[in-house]
Amino acid sequence: MTAIIGAGIDRVDAALKVTGSANYPNDVAYPGLAHAALVRATVAAGRIRAIDTSAAEAAPGVLTVITHLTAPRLDRGPMTLLGPSPPAPIQDDRILHHGQHVAIVVADSPERARHAASLVRVEYETVKALLDLDDPRAEVTANPWNLDTDRGDVAAGFAAADVVVEGTYTTPDNTNNPLGLMSTVAIWHGDSLTVHDSTQWPHNVRTSLAKIFKVPESGIRVLAPYVGGGFGAGLRMWPHVILTVLAAREVGRPVKLVLTRPEMFTSVGHRPHSVMRFKLGATRDGRLMAIDADGVSPVAMEDDDYEPVSLCAATAYGCSHVRTRDRQVRLNIPCPGSMRAPAEGQGNFGLESAVDELAHALGMDPLELRLRNFAQADPESGLPWSSNALRECYRLGAERFGWSRRTPQPGSMREGRWLIGYGMAAVSYPAYQVPCQARASLHRDGSAFVRSAATDIGTGTYTVMTQLAAESLGLDVSRVRFDLGDSDMPYSPQAGGSGLTGALGNAVHLACRRLVGDVLDLVRDDANSPLRGMKLDDVTVDQGRVHRVGIPEQGEAYSDILARHGVEELSADGRSIPPRSEDLGMAVAGAFGAKFVEVRVDPDLGLLRVARVVSAIDGGRVLNEKTATSQIVGGTVGGISQAMFEDTATDRETGRIANATFGDYLIPVNADIPDIDVIFVGEPDPATPIGTKGVGEVGLVGLAAAIANAVHHATGRRIRTLPITIDQLML
Amino acid sequence: MEVTLNVNGSAHPLRLDARVTLLDALRDHLGLTGAKKGCDQGACGACTVLLDGRRVVACLTLAAQCEEREVTTIEALSEEGTPHPVQAAFARHDAFQCGYCTPGQIMSAVALLAEGRAGSEEEIREFMSGNLCRCGAYPNIRKAIRDVAEEG
Ligand code: FES
Ligand code: FES
Numbered sequence: 001m002t003a004i005i006g007a008g009i010d011r012v013d014a015a016l017k018v019t020g021s022a023n024y025p026n027d028v029a030y031p032g033l034a035h036a037a038l039v040r041a042t043v044a045a046g047r048i049r050a051i052d053t054s055a056a057e058a059a060p061g062v063l064t065v066i067t068h069l070t071a072p073r074l075d076r077g078p079m080t081l082l083g084p085s086p087p088a089p090i091q092d093d094r095i096l097h098h099g100q101h102v103a104i105v106v107a108d109s110p111e112r113a114r115h116a117a118s119l120v121r122v123e124y125e126t127v128k129a130l131l132d133l134d135d136p137r138a139e140v141t142a143n144p145w146n147l148d149t150d151r152g153d154v155a156a157g158f159a160a161a162d163v164v165v166e167g168t169y170t171t172p173d174n175t176n177n178p179l180g181l182m183s184t185v186a187i188w189h190g191d192s193l194t195v196h197d198s199t200q201w202p203h204n205v206r207t208s209l210a211k212i213f214k215v216p217e218s219g220i221r222v223l224a225p226y227v228g229g230g231f232g233a234g235l236r237m238w239p240h241v242i243l244t245v246l247a248a249r250e251v252g253r254p255v256k257l258v259l260t261r262p263e264m265f266t267s268v269g270h271r272p273h274s275v276m277r278f279k280l281g282a283t284r285d286g287r288l289m290a291i292d293a294d295g296v297s298p299v300a301m302e303d304d305d306y307e308p309v310s311l312c313a314a315t316a317y318g319c320s321h322v323r324t325r326d327r328q329v330r331l332n333i334p335c336p337g338s339m340r341a342p343a344e345g346q347g348n349f350g351l352e353s354a355v356d357e358l359a360h361a362l363g364m365d366p367l368e369l370r371l372r373n374f375a376q377a378d379p380e381s382g383l384p385w386s387s388n389a390l391r392e393c394y395r396l397g398a399e400r401f402g403w404s405r406r407t408p409q410p411g412s413m414r415e416g417r418w419l420i421g422y423g424m425a426a427v428s429y430p431a432y433q434v435p436c437q438a439r440a441s442l443h444r445d446g447s448a449f450v451r452s453a454a455t456d457i458g459t460g461t462y463t464v465m466t467q468l469a470a471e472s473l474g475l476d477v478s479r480v481r482f483d484l485g486d487s488d489m490p491y492s493p494q495a496g497g498s499g500l501t502g503a504l505g506n507a508v509h510l511a512c513r514r515l516v517g518d519v520l521d522l523v524r525d526d527a528n529s530p531l532r533g534m535k536l537d538d539v540t541v542d543q544g545r546v547h548r549v550g551i552p553e554q555g556e557a558y559s560d561i562l563a564r565h566g567v568e569e570l571s572a573d574g575r576s577i578p579p580r581s582e583d584l585g586m587a588v589a590g591a592f593g594a595k596f597v598e599v600r601v602d603p604d605l606g607l608l609r610v611a612r613v614v615s616a617i618d619g620g621r622v623l624n625e626k627t628a629t630s631q632i633v634g635g636t637v638g639g640i641s642q643a644m645f646e647d648t649a650t651d652r653e654t655g656r657i658a659n660a661t662f663g664d665y666l667i668p669v670n671a672d673i674p675d676i677d678v679i680f681v682g683e684p685d686p687a688t689p690i691g692t693k694g695v696g697e698v699g700l701v702g703l704a705a706a707i708a709n710a711v712h713h714a715t716g717r718r719i720r721t722l723p724i725t726i727d728q729l730m731l
Numbered sequence: 732m733e734v735t736l737n738v739n740g741s742a743h744p745l746r747l748d749a750r751v752t753l754l755d756a757l758r759d760h761l762g763l764t765g766a767k768k769g770c771d772q773g774a775c776g777a778c779t780v781l782l783d784g785r786r787v788v789a790c791l792t793l794a795a796q797c798e799e800r801e802v803t804t805i806e807a808l809s810e811e812g813t814p815h816p817v818q819a820a821f822a823r824h825d826a827f828q829c830g831y832c833t834p835g836q837i838m839s840a841v842a843l844l845a846e847g848r849a850g851s852e853e854e855i856r857e858f859m860s861g862n863l864c865r866c867g868a869y870p871n872i873r874k875a876i877r878d879v880a881e882e883g
Contacts, residue, residue, distance in 0.1 A: 008825075010822050010823060010825070011822070011825065013830070014821075014822035014825075015814070015822065016830075017822075017827055017830030017833050018814065018818040018819075018821045018822050018827075018830075018833060018837060019765070019805065019806070019808070019809055019814070019818065020764070020765020020766070020767075020804070020805035020806060020833075020834040021765065021806075022830050023764075024764075024767070024831065026768065027758070027764035029759070029762065109748060109759075110755065110759070111748045111750045111751060111755075112748070177865060178829065178831070178865055179767075179769045179775060179777060179829070179831045179832050179863060179864070179865040179866070180767070180769070180829065180831040181768055181769065181770075181771075226829075226830065227829065228767070228769075228829050228830075228831030229828070229829040229831060229865050229866055230829075231865070258768065260771065261769070261770040261771065261772060261774075457828075457829055458827075458828030458829030458830065458866045459828070460828075626825045627825065629825075630825050630828055630866075630868065630871065631828075633867060633868070633870055633871070634828055634866045634867035634868065635867070636867065637866075637867025637869065638867060641867075661770065661772055661774060662769070662770045662772065662774035662775050662863065663772060663773075663774045667863060667865065668867075668869075669860035669861075669863065669869075670855075670856050670859040670860045670862070670864075670869045670872065670873065671856040671857055671859075671860045672860075673867070673869040673870065674870075675870050676870055
């Protein structure tokens with residue numbers, strides 16, 4: 001059999017996507033569909049003194065205007081895997097951030113809804129907003145996630161060090177900005193509810209709406225077959241979803257809300273800015289003796305976010321003395337939330353810049369310094385890694401890149417008027433997985449249908465799960481359909497934390513194995529079957545047949561078995577449970593990566609260009625070379641974007657985001673992105689049957705540090721503040 | 732307001748609010764949801780369609796301006812189930828992830844090729860820079876377009 005796994009087959013949803021027929025939530029239409037528009041606060045802190053909706057209500061086509069004065073009292077959504085739900089919207093007159101939803105308007109057309117929304121008059125009583133991490137009035141929480149690390153004796157480690165470097169690194173707010181405007185369409189039928197939503201987690205939307213609207217989960221169906229990207233913005237069920245569902249109940253018609261691009265900056269989370277300090281000490285021969293890291297990030301007044309930015313320092317290197325400290329400060333800001341590689345994306349910039357500074361101070365090649373401090377075992381638990389090919393990433397990445405051509409002195413490489421810089425960074429991405437379920441059905445004709453309520457936010461889930469099921473059932477991929485994005489399907493966790501492929505893949509694998517077991521059960525006492533009495537371990541599957549291991553003649557086709565037994569369809573469920581390091585005696589490893597970057601700097605104009613990138617990745621078993629490469633390429637573009645472009649600018653006085661459009665908020669365009677070289681190294685990870693390690697985030701992490709380090713190599717200038725901009729580079 | 736839109740070869744008489752953009756007319760009134768809305772401000776290219784053969788961002792074009800002009804959308808590209816060469820190349824090169832920018836990218840690419848502006852890597856980079864892809868599929872988008880350009 002030709003290998004199904006690993007093969008770079010085209011996406012199974014490619015035909016839909018290239019013809020414009022993939023159905024995203026805002027493509028959905030219903031007869032009698034009404035349209036919603038939001039009214040947002042124009043101050044960052046205070047109260048609504050008065051809200052006048054009369055002009056809006058009188059405007060043509062308007063069906064309702066709901067404000068805190070008319071909205072029913074709603075419970076807060078439930079505690080989730082990812083922390084508390086956001087507070088319910090429009091429950092009182094308090095304003096906690098600029099852009100907070102204060103009303104929803106529904107009309108018979110989008111134009112009329114938008115126009116009416118502009119007629120709502122709100123008067124505010126304003127207080128001075130908390131907008132600064134250093135504001136002494138702000139509430140600070142130390143160790144908010146209980147993840148602060150104390151390993152060994154940091155003071156003793158520094159005392160034994162010959163060289164110590166220390167730097168403060170800052171990263172700005174970044175906004176996820178998936179290209180798809182996040183949308184919700186809600187339709188009530190009595191007590192049952194259908195919702196089309198741009199979510200990365202349909203079950204969470206179902207569970208949350210059931211609690212908030214006090215209806216049974218069994219009556220709610222959430223659909224997200226296609227989502228226009230997410231990057232974390234769709235992990236939580238944000239307040240606008242609640243408002244849309246509320247509005248639909250109010251007007252007794254289906255209601256659609258499409259967030260505007262400016263609303264995308266204040267409604268669905270963002271990567272919070274951070275200030276981080278990293279201090280590293282090493283012996284003269286480059287042995288890391290101590291790491292001391294701390295970080296601080298903001299969070300919204302009454303919400304929650306997970307961003308332990310200093311934590312990456314705990315496990316990246318084999319170092320006996322490590323301290324990490326994180327703090328969170330409550331400000332009058334829209335709530336931050338996970339954005340592709342939350343915390344790691346920021347922390348790695350600080351840590352890997354500091355490692356480069358240390359290499360420079362030691363007069364040592366930064367690659368050599370990293371190799372010398374490779375963590376042989378998981379530094380926290382002391383357990384051996386389930387797999388760790390970081391050294392191969394270093395070696396093969398460096399080879400492909402031509403790292404040996406680097407001359408150590410900053411400013412020593414030139415081409416015409418361009419200064420050339422080579423920089424690198426390492427990534428050790430944490431493993432994350434949660435339970436997941438899938439169901440596999442075999443039809444009478446021997447084809448299979450497999451499904452789970454997961455989402456494919458561009459990650460290739462449809463495709464790789466089709467491949468996995470095909471492999472596990474011994475079918476051609478054309479004989480397997482995998483479906484997702486529907487909360488009526490078996491439970492799936494969120495597409496996030498680089499955890500879905502592993503969780504779902506193992507569930508699919510298990511369901512398919514069970515299904516083959518059920519087929520064997522059918523023929524257990526079947527005198528006509530060459531498989532009579534066989535167990536799962538006795539057989540293998542291939543080309544739509546089950547046969548005895550090693551003896552292809554002794555077997556028969558699924559279709560023959562099902563037909564002979566008069567079975568139309570056979571189904572089996574699989575449930576994956578995350579592997580635990582304690583049980584395995586191995587530290588369950590996430591992905592690893594080494595990033596190599598060449599930049600060119602024009603010293604007169606301050607121009608910075610990324611000329612080349614090589615990403616060497618240990619992602620465990622690669623299910624599909626093509627889609628996995630795209631994940632890394634896309635992550636790399638996100639990393640370049642973080643390094644050089646993205647910066648959500650909030651006005652320090654008013655709390656208003658000053659650049660909340662695609663015209664003003666910079667992200668790379670085609671011309672900004674060079675070709676990106678991706679190498680996969682490593683082996684299938686033995687911690688789970690399918691052997692994958694998630695690759696959704698490891699692609700992004702490390703780029704910012706590698707680019708900053710390359711800029712230092714080109715110019716001698718150390719940039720510790722993202723994004724790296726022209727003014728920082730004018731020499 | 733009465734306006735007749737000629738879309739993909741057929742005429743559609745519509746009664747529209749004067750504020751309705753070509754994009755919303757296509758999506759909300761004709762059910763042609765292939766063109767996407769990524770910003771509604773002319774900044775992302777997701778809504779790119781052809782107007783008399785030239786690329787326009789449909790979110791900044793009023794439907795009323797399109798009377799007596801020919802609108803071509805992604806829905807018209809493949810003929811009887813056979814994908815257009817650009818569509819096939821996008822699939823082959825995995826030139827998308829979430830797929831949201833893809834109809835706009837493909838319409839831009841088709842126009843680029845027709846205008847003879849896809850002769851080199853540099854041209855493609857430059858002339859495709861009006862179409863944002865937040866998933867970062869740019870390198871594969873270039874490969875797909877080059878492939879079609881070289882096939883002639
Ligand atoms: S939606 Fe038209 S350019 Fe973005
Ligand atoms: S494929 Fe997602 S925005 Fe381009």
